[in-house]
Amino acid sequence: MSLKTLFSKILGRLSRGKRNSNVEILTPQRAMGWAVDPRSPAKPATVTLFVDGHALLNIAANQSRADVLEAGMGPLHCGFNVPLPKELRDGRAHLVELCFDKGGARLRGGVLKIAGSGTAPVPAVLAADVSDPETGSETAVSTDPAPLQPGGQSDGQLPGQQGVAYLDRRRAAIAGWAMGSTAVTLRLDGQPEITLPLDRSVPGLGEGLQYGFFYPLPAEWLDAEPHLAEVCFAPEPVQGANPATSTPLKLDGSPVRFRLSRAQPLIEIVALIGQVLRLRLRDTEGAVVAAAVGSARIRLVADGAAVDLQPEAADISPGLLRAILPAGCREICLYDSTQDGGTQDSGGQDGGGQDSGGQDGLLGRYFLSQGAVLPQEALLPAVPEKALSETNLATATAAFAAFCAAPDARFDPLWYGQTYGITAADALQHYREQGAAQGHAPGPFFDETRARASQPDLTRAIAQGALPCAFALDLVPGVGLLSLPMPSPEIARAVAAVPLAASCQTGVALVQEALAQDAALRAAANKMAVKAAVKAGDMAFAKPAPLPAPSTQRPPASCIYAAWLARLDLTPEQQADIARDESRMRQKILAAPLTEQPLVSIIMPSFNRAYTIGEAIQSVLEQSYQNWELLVCDDASEDKTAEVLRGFDDPRIRYMQFTKSNGAATRNKGLRFARGSHIAYLDSDNIWHPQFLDLMLRALLAVPGTQLAYGAYLDTEIRGASVVLDRIGRAPFRAIQLSSRNFMDLNTILHHRRLYDWMGGFDESLPRLQDWDLMLRYTSIFQPLYVNHIGVFYRRNVAWGQVTHLFTGSGAQNSVNDKTNRRLTEAHERLAIGWPSRGRVTVLLDGPNPGDRLLAESLARLASAVADVDFLDLSGTAAPADPKGDPAGLLRHVMPSALVKDWYRLCHALPQLLRDQPVLTVAASEADLRGLPADAQQKVYRLIQTAQGLALRALSDPARLFHLGALPLAGLMLPQAAGPDAGSEIPPRLLLVPGGERSSTNTLISQAKARNLSLLLPPNAKATGDWQLISAAGVEVLGPDAWAGALAACNLAASLLPVSALSGFAFSLLTTLQGQGVPLAVLRDEKHADALVNQWLEARGAYDIKVATPQWLFDKLVKLHSDPQTCGLLADRGQRVHQIHLHPELVQERLAHALYRMLFDPSIRESLNDQP
Secondary structure, eight states, X not given: OOHHHHHHHHHHXXXXXXXXXXXXXXXXXXXXXXXXXXXXXXXXXXXXXXXXXXXXEEEEEOEEOHHHHXXXXXXXXXXXXXEOOGXXXXXXXXXXXXXXTTTOOEEEEEEEEEOOTTSOOOOOOOGGGXXXXXXXXXXXXXXXXXXXOOOSOBTXXXXXXXXXXXXXXXXXXXXXEEESOSEEEEEETTOOOEEEEOOEEOTTSOTTEEEEEXXXXXXXXXXXXXXXXXXXXXXXXXXXXXXXXXXXXBOBTOSEEEOOBTTOOEEEEEEEETTEEEEEEEOTTSOBOOHHHHHHHEEEEETTEEEOXXXXXXXXXXTEEEEEOOTTOOEEEEEETTSSOOSOOOOOSXXXXXXXXXXXXXXXXXXXXXXXXXXXXXXXXXXXXXXXXXXXXXXXXXXXXXXXXXXXXXXXXXXXHHHHTOOGGGHHHHIIIIIHHHTOOSSTTOOHHHHHHHOHHHHHHHHTTXXXXXXXXXXXXXXXXXXXOOOOHHHHHHHHHSOOOTTOOSOOOSHHHHHHHOHHHHHHHHHHHHHHHHHHTOHHHHSOOOOOOOGGGSOGGGOHHHHHHHHEEOOHHHHHHHHHHHHHHHHXXXXXXXXXXXXXXXXXXXXXXXXXXXXXXXXXXXXXXXXXXXXXXXXXXXXXXXXXHHTOOOTTEEEEEEOSOOHHHHHHHHHHHOOSXXXXXXXXXXXXXXXHHHHHHHHHHXXXXXXXXEEEEEEEEEETTEEEEEEEEOOOOOHHHHTTSOOOOGGGOXXXXXXXXXXXXXXXXXXXXXXXXXXXXXXXXXXXXXXXXXXXXXXXXXXXXXXXXXXXXSXXXXXXXXXXXXXXXXXXXXXXXXXXXXXXXXXXXXXXXXHHHHHHHHHHHHHTTTSEEEEEEOSSSOOOOOTTOOOTTEEEEEOOHHHHTOHHXXXXXXXXXXXXXXXXXXXOOHHHHTTSOHHHHTTEEEEEEETTEEEEEESSOTTOEEEEEOOOOTTTTOOOOOOGGGOTTSOOEEEEEOOSGGGOHHHHHHHHHTTTOEEEEOXXXXXXXXXXXXXXXXXEEEOTTTHHHHHHTOOEEEESSOGGGSOHHHHHHHHHHHHTTOOEEEOOOSSOTTOHHHHHHHTTOSEEOSSOSHHHHXXXXXXXXXXXXXXXXXXXXXXXXHHHHTOHHHHHHHHHHHHHHHHHOHHHHHHHHOOO
């Protein structure tokens, strides 16, 4: 180690405790950086923005910053990247400061001086160019000589102060939001005021910005008496202001008048289909109120007119109420007729303080828009009326003309050109002459489309020619809109899915954001699918079955599953376990609304099961999920099976009689006739829980990258007249364990039909255990989802002639094992994908680390087998020469280093190169990728490390994850390793991934020399890194031409870091050596019981590191190396587990599936392209 390097490390260690923040970008438009509050490092820090000495807003430093975590300077969630208020761009001089909370220390680099009129705003300032709180120095970035004064202050209102207070009836609380302050005050019935901090994010006002407050009302205020709540901006010490003479400024909606009772019921909106509104009433415990009682208690007022509420038919849903709304209805109010009041009145607004009176019995107020029912609590106020006065409109028009003549930083020609297909040179002219009128945005900090969609009055002013565009109004200080940055992908999809009615008179700002983030509103939006189904005549889809009572509480005569559950001999502990399991199952079903209802094809083979098949079919008919088809596949039964089937009159049941074969062939025949997108299996002697399909389908659809799910089951045996529970089959997925025994019951499995289309069905040549073989083949490529809930009642009875369970350990198992061994040693499973064309993807490498480069090279080469690949190098250096040559279809791009260093500019240049295609990123941080435009983010997938290995995770939707396992490195300048066959006479050479303080270089050198052990250390994940060889000769840094040979000489490999904490490169390197027969030593993963590394240890395919110190590890490995027989056995088992789960052929097929879904699967493409 050089003296310079040692000195840098010492300085870094000494300053690490002080450097707890860094502001990387601070402009009048945006603030970006990270912060860790030293007073409470375990919690996300709150950063306060001070403008001219006034605390304007709070920022939550809770975004992901993997770079800070890797550097050891803070936790993962410590970043912020937020737009700043428009008041900073009003042409006046301002002093901007970012500090820890109110009155805390200033962040490093957290100061900006903005020049006054006549001087352009100061561009982005790096942390090194501004004040440093450690030294107290400050660099002025403004040349304006005038003193800094608070801007825009008049009538006691501070710049940017606006907000809303309202009554959250559902949660019995006073809630709202406020801008231009860090707190509000609440006074109830004139009592002493309470200060409420602004510590909540508000949908639509920017991620990470804390504008919201929430105050649950104490029980003494829930007394059914009228009360009044005044909410004001909290007084802030402002330079030049006299707090004693300041008048508190009220929020819009204040005072809030309310009358609440502990016994007040809750309204649940079920659906709005056309003009038919369905809802139900729940009591304070959440129980459904009977429809007759609810219709007598609730009054509905639609647009000021009373509307009758009628009980719905009892067979549709319990407690459901129905009302026919007038055509074009925009607003409904629901009142409790048992309380006073009853006239529909909008009162409660600040306009003279008149009492509304009619709000006393109000249970809920809702606005209707395009089939969605939006509660009042989700709405924000309209543009102030004064903003649309003739004078202000004229001022805004003049301001827009001046802006177009001399635009400031709010017009971004590069962004505009990339977004609307215009050259940067022509961008301003196009915006001035055409774009503004067409609804184009001037830059990424203002969304013109969303402003018009959420402000009907503003849209009319533009249509009448009184205003050129919505952005023009934002140019007028004091009366403009909220600054509207481009929405997140989720918000953008909501805007497209639920547009506001143009005729809506109520000013609704940013309601789409609330819709995108509030679960109740999302459920309302899902009802639009029901509306479409009604038009299409698909009533089975449009009217889903209600969730029945728990099976443990149902009478045996009402449900076949409940009947058999009642017969089961259970201990009190087992009864409690089953009841808890069902309760949690129901909670999951209710918490995960179905966004689609695909057809499920159920395959039911049968041979001479007339005495059991009726119960199996009945359990299908009693499913709460009703969009299914049942294919009963009769394998030439000789009993009365056909007669039993004739007793079921349901068009969804298809009875097919085949010639005699076996169970596998019979199931395959049924699969050929299946029409559903999903496949399930139920034997004719077993039964399903009533919510089995409901649960499994919701679980599977919630993770779009997963194609197969299985669950738990009751394993029972019928012994005479008694039914005995042998066990509850619960087994999280373990691929290596599955190769030796089957723990996945076929009756619990649900999978997408593409598995059958691409991999075939059951192997008819096997005498038995074909279901085990099928799962071995399917799960070798597709990582299954384990749903830990009981969904199947598995019944065994020797008298029924069941023999499958008798074949475990017999010749049938040997047949499956022999087939598995042939597959592992000769040829793995391949997917017969019908590619419609050869698509195109981008592999993006961000960073110069040589390990990451190898990882990206491997990913690009694998992808080029099925798609053309653009390899986008953001390392700023030219790609190294490849002696083997690039495969066909791989095209390399190297970005200029000057552009790579400016990530903000780079994000606006990348979309042109990304070409509207999937982007697979290696080593790019999530925080950096969030800087891409919203539509580009939708197509980005990050290569991440999980407990099960590497995976591709969508940036915009963490649930969209495609499991890969590991990336093969053997073909990338990585020759065949020495392995254990070299003999014990060769000194051991260990590839070591060090970890922890005990793995310092000095410790490694001393411990290795003492044992005649040489070490090869791969590049670390923090910087560019080098390969290092530690031997008796000392420490040698290996160049590109030397490390490959050193790696080939390794005959042992180990990691002192948990496998789940490894970089993707380190994990792939270790597994590549494992596949080449190099013995591997690893730590057990204590956090993830089913982690892949634990499966290695259970199968004795890796050495278990009991003590994570170099001394202990080196002693054990030297001893292991001296025992060729033990070392060889460990190597063989390591290769075996590698073949089962991480073989390069399997990784290739997993990536092919992921790319097919990204490129051609309609469900994935629709979610990516559903943009406004």
